[in-house]
Structure formats: C-alpha cells, structure tokens
Amino acid sequence: MTKMLSHGDALRIEGLTTGYGGHVVVDALTLAPMLPGQVVSLLGPNAAGKTTLLRALAGLHHASGAVRLGEVDLLSLPLADHARHVTYMPQSLPQRVALTVLEAVIGALKASPIAGEPLSGHAITERALDVIERVGIGHLAMEGLNHLSGGQRQLASLAQALVRQPRVLLLDEPISALDLHYQLRVMKLVRALARESGMIVVMVLHDLSIAARWSDRIVLLSQGRLVTDGPPAEAITAQALADVYRVAARVRADADGLHIVIEDTL
Amino acid sequence: MAMDQAITREGTISAYHRMTRRRVLILSVIGLLSLLVFAADISTGPSNLPLAQVWAGLFDPASLTMPQLTIIREVRLPYALMAILVGAALSLAGAEMQTILNNPLASPFTLGVSSAASFGAALAIVLGISVPFLPTDWMVPINAFICAFASVLLLEFLARSRAAGVEGVVLFGIALVFTFNALVALIQFVASQEALSQLVFWSMGALNRATWSNLGILALVMLVVTPFSMRAAHAMTALRLGEDRARSFGIDVARLRFASLLRISALAATSVAFVGTIGFIGLVGPHIARLMLGEDHRFLLPASMLTGAFIMSVASVGSKILVPGVLLPVGIVTSMIGVPVFLVLILRKPERV
Numbered sequence: 001m002t003k004m005l006s007h008g009d010a011l012r013i014e015g016l017t018t019g020y021g022g023h024v025v026v027d028a029l030t031l032a033p034m035l036p037g038q039v040v041s042l043l044g045p046n047a048a049g050k051t052t053l054l055r056a057l058a059g060l061h062h063a064s065g066a067v068r069l070g071e072v073d074l075l076s077l078p079l080a081d082h083a084r085h086v087t088y089m090p091q092s093l094p095q096r097v098a099l100t101v102l103e104a105v106i107g108a109l110k111a112s113p114i115a116g117e118p119l120s121g122h123a124i125t126e127r128a129l130d131v132i133e134r135v136g137i138g139h140l141a142m143e144g145l146n147h148l149s150g151g152q153r154q155l156a157s158l159a160q161a162l163v164r165q166p167r168v169l170l171l172d173e174p175i176s177a178l179d180l181h182y183q184l185r186v187m188k189l190v191r192a193l194a195r196e197s198g199m200i201v202v203m204v205l206h207d208l209s210i211a212a213r214w215s216d217r218i219v220l221l222s223q224g225r226l227v228t229d230g231p232p233a234e235a236i237t238a239q240a241l242a243d244v245y246r247v248a249a250r251v252r253a254d255a256d257g258l259h260i261v262i263e264d265t266l
Numbered sequence: 267m268a269m270d271q272a273i274t275r276e277g278t279i280s281a282y283h284r285m286t287r288r289r290v291l292i293l294s295v296i297g298l299l300s301l302l303v304f305a306a307d308i309s310t311g312p313s314n315l316p317l318a319q320v321w322a323g324l325f326d327p328a329s330l331t332m333p334q335l336t337i338i339r340e341v342r343l344p345y346a347l348m349a350i351l352v353g354a355a356l357s358l359a360g361a362e363m364q365t366i367l368n369n370p371l372a373s374p375f376t377l378g379v380s381s382a383a384s385f386g387a388a389l390a391i392v393l394g395i396s397v398p399f400l401p402t403d404w405m406v407p408i409n410a411f412i413c414a415f416a417s418v419l420l421l422e423f424l425a426r427s428r429a430a431g432v433e434g435v436v437l438f439g440i441a442l443v444f445t446f447n448a449l450v451a452l453i454q455f456v457a458s459q460e461a462l463s464q465l466v467f468w469s470m471g472a473l474n475r476a477t478w479s480n481l482g483i484l485a486l487v488m489l490v491v492t493p494f495s496m497r498a499a500h501a502m503t504a505l506r507l508g509e510d511r512a513r514s515f516g517i518d519v520a521r522l523r524f525a526s527l528l529r530i531s532a533l534a535a536t537s538v539a540f541v542g543t544i545g546f547i548g549l550v551g552p553h554i555a556r557l558m559l560g561e562d563h564r565f566l567l568p569a570s571m572l573t574g575a576f577i578m579s580v581a582s583v584g585s586k587i588l589v590p591g592v593l594l595p596v597g598i599v600t601s602m603i604g605v606p607v608f609l610v611l612i613l614r615k616p617e618r619v
Contacts, residue, residue: 055510058510058513058514059513059514060510060513060514078518079513079516079517079518080516080517080518081516082516083514083515083516084516086514087514087515088510088511088514089511089514090508090510090511090514092508093507093508093511094506094507094508097506097507097561098556098557098560098561099503099506099507099560099561099562100282100285100560102278102282103503103560103562104507107500107503107504107507107562108504108515110500110504111500111501111503111504111512111515111516111517112501112515112516112517113516125279125282129275129278129279133275138273138275138278139273141273141278141282142278142281142282142285144560157511160507160511164515170514
C-alpha cells in the first residue's frame with residue numbers, strides 16, 4: 001500500500017519544550033518540516049536531549065509547543081489515537097520475558113487497534129512473519145526472547161515497531177547492539193521502508209559515519225538546543241563537531257559520501 | 267546470527283500452531299487434574315464416606331442417611347469448592363500483580379494485603395471493633411475485607427503517583443507487611459487466652475468457614491472480575507515488554523494498572539475474608555503457569571487460575587490425610603506442598619517456551 005506523498009503529511013515540530021519534572025531538557029525547539037519518506041537522524045553528545053525529544057514525539061512525555069503530523073495535532077491526542085500514527089522503539093527490550101519473537105510481534109499488533117484494520121488471526125500472523133523475515137530473524141521466530149542475544153532482541157524489538165506500519169517511526173539507538181552485518185541491514189531496511197511507504201523515520205544514533213551515509217537529514221543537538229539541521233554534508237562539519245563534541249575532526253565529502261576522521265579531543 | 271536455511275516460513279507457522287495446540291492441551295490437562303483432585307477432596311475426610319457414597323449423595327440422596335447427607339452437603343462439598351475458588355482467585359490476583367508491578371515476588375501475601383486482612387480480623391476477634399450493626403458472624407470477614415481493600419487502595423494510590431515508580435510500590439507493600447504484622451502482634455499481646463487462640467487459628471487459613479453463602483459471594487466476585495481480566499490480557503502481555511513500549515502501542519498503562527489493582531483487591535480481599543491467610547498460592551500458581559505456558563496472558567491468566575485451584579485442592583486433601591484424624595489448617599499445607607514443587611521448578615534447567 002503506497003501512500004500519496006506530500007508536504008501536507010509532514011511532521012512539524014514548533015517551539016517544543018519538554019523535560020522531567022521541573023527540569024527543561026529540550027527548550028523551544030523548532031525544526032524544518034520532516035517530509036514523508038525522509039530518514040532523519042538525531043545526533044549530539046550525551047544528555048543533549050535526543051531521547052527526551054524522541055519520547056516527547058512518542059507521546060510518552062508531557063510537552064508544550066506544537067507537534068503536527070499533517071493536520072493532526074499529535075500533542076493533544078490520547079495515547080491510543082497517538083499510537084495509530086506513531087510508534088516508538090525504546091533502547092531496551094526486557095531480557096526475561098517468556099514470549100517467542102513471533103508472539104511479541106503479534107502482541108504489538110494486538111495491543112491496540114490500528115486505524116481501520118481489523119485483521120484476522122491469520123492475516124496478523126502473516127504480517128508479523130513478513131516483518132520478522134525482512135528484519136532478518138525469520139529463523140528465530142519461534143525462539144523465546146529470553147533465549148536471544150542482545151542484538152537479536154534488538155532486531156525483535158525493531159520488528160515490533162515496524163509491524164504496526166506507523167506513519168512516523170521513532171527509533172532510539174536501533175543498532176547499538178548489532179554486529180556490522182545487521183547494522184547495515186537495518187539501516188538499509190529502514191530507508192527502503194521509508195521510501196516505499198512514505199513513513200517518516202526519526203532515530204537517535206551515535207555513529208556519525210552511519211548516520212551520514214543513511215540519513216537524508218541530520219539534526220545536531222546540544223544541551224536541548226538545535227546546532228545544525230540539514231543534509232549530512234551540511235550538518236556534519238568540522239566546526240560543528242568541534243562545537244558539539246569538542247573533538248578535532250576532518251570531514252571530506254565526495255561521491256562515496258561523507259568521510260569523517262576524528263583526530264583528537266580538544 | 268547465521269541464517270538457518272532449514273527453518274522455512276511454513277515450518278514456523280506450523281510450529282506456532284503446534285505451540286498453541288500444546289497450550290490448549292496443557293490447559294485441559296490441568297483442568298482435568300483439578301477435577302480429579304476435587305473428586306478426591308470430596309471423598310476424603312474424618313467420616314468414612316468414599317467417593318461412591320458421595321456420588322450417591324449428590325444424585326441419589328434417598329440412598330444415604332441424613333447425617334451422611336449433611337456431611338456431604340454442608341462440609342465436603344463447600345470445603346472442596348472453596349478450595350477451588352480460593353486457589354483460582356488468589357492465583358489470578360498474583361498473576362496480575364506480578365505483571366502490572368513487573369515483579370516476580372508480587373502477590374497478595376507478599377505485598378501486605380493478607381497482613382492487612384489479619385489486622386482487620388484481629389480488631390474484630392480481640393477488641394470487638396467493627397462496622398456498627400453488623401451480625402457477629404460477619405464481623406471478622408467484613409473487617410478483613412475492609413482492611414485488605416484499604417491496603418490495596420493505598421498501593422493503588424502509590425502506583426498512580428508517578429513519583430514512586432513500580433519499585434516504590436513493591437517496597438511500600440513490604441513495609442505494609444511489617445506494619446500490619448507489628449500491629450497484629452500488639453493486639454495479640456493484649457489479647458485474652460481465648461481470643462488469642464481464635465486469632466491464631468484464623469490467621470492460619472482454613473477452609474472450615476466455607477458456607478454456601480460465602481461460596482456464592484466469592485463465585486460472584488470471580489464471575490464479575492474474570493472477564494475484565496481476560497479483556498486486559500493483550501495489554502498485559504504488551505506491558506511485559508516494557509512500559510514505554512506498551513504506551514507507545516497505545517496502552518494507557520496507568521489505567522491498566524489501576525483497573526488491575528481493583529480486580530486484585532476484590533479477589534484477594536474476598537478470599538482472605540472467608541478463609542484467612544493463605545500465603546503461597548498467589549505467588550506460586552502464576553509461576554508454575556508461566557513455566558508451562560509462557561507469558562501470553564490469554565493463556566497465562568486461565569492457567570494461573572487452574573494451577574491455583576489445583577494446588578489448593580491438593581493442599582485440602584493433604585490437610586485431611588497428612589495427620590490421620592486431624593484436620594490441619596490448609597494454609598500450613600499449601601506451603602508444605604508448594605515450596606518443594608516450586609523449588610524443583612525453578613532449579614530445573616529452563617525449558618524452551
């Protein structure tokens with residue numbers, strides 16, 4: 001099912017402020033609209049507010065300002081309605097859960113109704129298996145989550161998020177536990193799905209090179225504020241890296257993409 | 267993470283269906299075993315009435331003497347039914363509690379609900395304090411119910427205030443256990459000899475207070491509560507994968523927790539009010555069910571109920587035959603039977619789900 005892509009369905013973040021208790025973590029953040037099919041990576045040092053921003057977009061945090069998806073005001077939606085549009089993949093999946101991968105992915109579909117799709121049991125199983133196979137863990141479908149490695153659990157977790165086919169997919173460090181093969185596989189898959197379905201992907205990453213290679217846009221945050229926002233080659237510059245991470249770096253762009261060499265800490 | 271080509275999609279689907287069939291089978295087997303133990307339960311007792319006569323008493327009352335009929339109708343049947351109902355109720359309460367508080371040690375007993383009930387009973391038995399205008403027979407169960415319910419409301423209040431977190435709720439529950447136990451000890455200290463023995467016996471948990479009206483009330487509570495529990499099964503399964511994830515799947519976790527605690531308080535408070543403190547079922551029933559069937563709550567919740575009913579029935583039989591001629595308080599027997607079974611299960615190498 002391909003959706004019509006248009007600016008009208010963009011994700012707009014305006015004047016977003018959020019935090020824990022009285023502590024403001026993200027302060028009056030405004031970003032250019034994120035367009036359908038776009039892959040956006042949030043980068044920045046520890047405690048820059050990346051995860052907090054993602055959780056606020058997921059509706060898990062109280063936030064003020066405006067977050068709109070097309071005409072829908074996401075901040076004012078109750079969780080159940082919010083979950084029809086947006087899915088969030090947290091960093092961790094609990095270790096000791098006696099559910100198989102397939103059950104967990106089916107569970108994600110059954111947890112709450114998805115817009116206009118009362119699926120039959122058979123269709124739910126098929127859809128769950130499709131996603132599990134695309135993520136590359138078809139052989140683990142009947143394995144218990146409590147028997148998986150950290151990386152395998154992360155892939156199962158990604159499958160859970162993908163199976164709901166959200167319009168906005170929020171991923172918190174989706175490849176942190178994965179080996180090189182699966183890191184690339186996941187990035188490729190996420191970008192392909194964004195292109196196919198017009199899904200907007202916003203993810204927190206730490207690896208600059210991977211972010212640069214697979215993202216359409218980089219949003220660089222520091223202390224809850226926007227530093228740069230744009231295509232990788234514009235957002236990741238030696239100057240920006242020096243400002244944000246306090247490292248000396250050389251950044252070179254060519255036909256193969258962006259080459260980032262970190263030389264030393266400042 | 268090499269791709270295993272031997273596992274095909276068809277293979278996976280048929281394995282999934284096999285797993286579902288196996289679970290239904292296991293559920294049926296536990297159900298059947300519970301029925302068998304129930305039959306054993308109504309056929310054992312100090313008065314020599316074997317199964318054949320009990321059976322006759324149920325379907326052909328004319329063939330038995332009046333005292334025999336009375337034993338069957340007023341003792342054997344209500345005790346055995348009470349064992350089944352209380353076992354199922356406490357085990358369901360424990361299963362829900364372990365999931366919504368994300369703690370394998372949670373149960374009505376470990377989080378102070380039973381202690382609160384004992385405190386209420388102590389107030390009535392020793393000090394005669396209860397709700398005004400209540401028939402004396404009802405003072406103890408009503409007091410126990412009110413205190414148990416109040417303790418769960420306290421837990422609920424804490425669970426709702428975001429600041430405490432799930433760990434806070436569990437710690438608070440443990441604090442409740444100590445507080446109420448201290449209060450009960452205080453009351454025991456000032457109690458007369460007679461009131462003291464009555465109270466000690468009450469707090470041991472026994473089925474001999476089972477009457478048809480008690481049974482009716484507990485059955486009604488279960489009939490009302492169980493459908494709501496089953497309706498929340500998907501949400502509870504999702505909650506096992508983490509609170510953030512469940513919420514991002516559209517589940518209002520705070521509301522789920524609140525509704526579940528209400529159900530737990532109704533189940534636990536009613537059970538404890540009628541049979542006293544029975545400690546082990548709410549903790550062990552769900553664990554055994556989980557080990558056998560995994561954590562899909564559509565299976566886990568009914569399996570917990572059946573397992574709880576089964577253990578409680580076995581304990582009821584045990585309470586009659588362990589010491590010939592003596593009816594032990596069933597609360598003692600549940601622990602004596604349950605602990606070894608439980609140890610074997612958790613020390614065994616974990617099975618594949």
